[in-house]
Amino acid sequence: MPDRRKRKHGRLREADRQSLGETPGRWETLLSTVDHEEFRAFIRRMCAEGLATDPNLVRPARFWGRLQHPTTYRVSVFVPAPA
Numbered sequence: 383m384p385d386r387r388k389r390k391h392g393r394l395r396e397a398d399r400q401s402l403g404e405t406p407g408r409w410e411t412l413l414s415t416v417d418h419e420e421f422r423a424f425i426r427r428m429c430a431e432g433l434a435t436d437p438n439l440v441r442p443a444r445f446w447g448r449l450q451h452p453t454t455y456r457v458s459v460f461v462p463a464p465a
Contacts, residue, residue: 407462409441414456416447421455428457 413424425442428434439460447453 405462407460409458410461412457416452
């Protein structure tokens, strides 16, 4: 089905916006690596230490690589703007 992916991602982005309540702030990168095991260990460590209390504020991402660019894994957290 054409455009199915586009509609799905649009719904996900809208859900993200609503969950943060249009809170002003930015996404800050905590980890960027090409090693999948390091990525998984970092996520597990965040959960074990209680740093990931609200899953809506943590964004794990995978950027698919091609021949010259390896796949990159990134973990970001939402940092609200100071009041």
